[in-house]
Amino acid sequence: MKRRAFILATMLAGSMLAASALGGGAALAADKPTIAVVAKVGGIPWFNAMEKGIKEQGEALGVEAYMIGPTSADPALQVRAVEDLIARGVDVIGVVPNDAKVLEPVLKKARDKGIVVLTHESPDSENIDFDFEMISAQQLGEEHAKLLAKTTGCKGSYAVFVGGLSVPAHNAWADAAVKWLSANCPDMKQAADRFGVAESVDDSRDTALDLIRANPDLAGIMSFGSQGTVGAARAVKERGLGGKVAVMGLFSPGQGRRLVHEGVITGGFQWSPLEAGKAFVALGDKLVKGEKVEDGADLPVLGPVKMEGKVLFASKPLELSKETVDGLAELGL
Structure with missing residues (x-):
């Protein structure tokens, strides 16, 4: 201040x-406050929707709000982007980290300059004012695990994709899913250790093809990263295994709707990236004004939140299915 x-x-x-x-x-x-958000990577549907939310909320509140989308999911590019924003003297920096630990020094530098720092999908970040999550890690992971169990009958092996092995939220979701499956489907084992490919359609497709070749009993792939579900589904479709190898996870409805209707993507659970973009701006504006955020508060966009340390948990799940995907796609998600 x-x-x-x-x-x-x-x-x-x-x-x-x-x-x-x-x-x-x-x-x-x-x-006029300036709020800038650094995405994991630019140019993909998930973050295009987030950018739309950032701009819409900025216009609604009368603040300058924009997103920076690095050309690849490289933590070093995010560090450079934050350094640049510090030099510009923005009021709020938001980040969806690729590697939380790599960002800690530069986020500390931002806070030392009096800049409000927010993260999303990074509940373990330390040098921040708040991290916000649209759904708890446990709930998101367990919903996918239950869907996999229901679809496969707890038979065969499965694989897990995440956006990166150092992405905190993705791995927390995966941990919750694996833990639930271990307890409730003890005979269903992972075909291999999780793969950090889910921010790339091509990498996810190639990995899924390798898994299919190496594991005749492969029954399902869960992807905790918006591109992994689409990439894995394309591989399953290429091999004519739609309905035999279940694919589920996070994905942009507009990008995956056809694969859902073709029965290649079973479904999934996520939240609205557009709403997450709006939440960055609404929360940042509130903190810049010096307003307090407390446990149980009913916040703009996020609604009622549960506070655990510096993490704000909302409950905004979206179910992705044949019944919902078209409507969500038409909203630009």
Whole structure:
């Protein structure tokens, strides 16, 4: 807040000088907060939807809000983006981390400069004001595990895709799913250790093809990353195994709707990336204004939240199925 007070004082001084020079006819410039969000990677449907939400909420609140989408899911590119935003003197930096630990030093630097720092899909991040989650890790993981169990009858082996082996939320979801399956489908084993390929359709497709070749008993693939479900489904379709190897997980409805209707993607559970984009801006604006966030608060966009340390848990699940996918796709998700 000291930093914002200094900026405001400087702006007011400059405006007063300008007004004096114009004979007092110029209006004082308004202090318009700037909120910038660094995505994992740009140009994919999930983050395109998030960017739309960021812009819509920014316009609704009258703040400058935008997203930066790195060209690849490289933690170093996110570090550079945050460094640039610090240099620009933005008021709020939001990040969906590829590697939470790699970002810690630069996020600390941002906070030391008085910048509000928010993360999403990163509940273990430390140098932040808050991390927010649209659904708890346990709930998201267990819903997918239950769907896999129902679809396969707990028979055969399965594989797990995540966006990266260092992405905190993806691995927390995967952990919850594996734990539930271990307890409730003890005879169903993982075909291999999880794969960090789910931010790339091509990598997920190639990995799924390898899994199908190496594991005749492969019954299902769960993907905790928006591109992995589509990539795995394409591989299953190529091999003519739709309905025999279940594919489920997070995906953008507009990207995966055809595969759902073809019976290649069984379904999944996620949240709205558009709403997550709006939440970045709404929460950032609230904190810039100095407003407090407490356990049980009913927050804009997020609704009622449960606070655990610096993590805000909302409950905004979206079920992806043949019945819902078209409607969600039409919303631009």
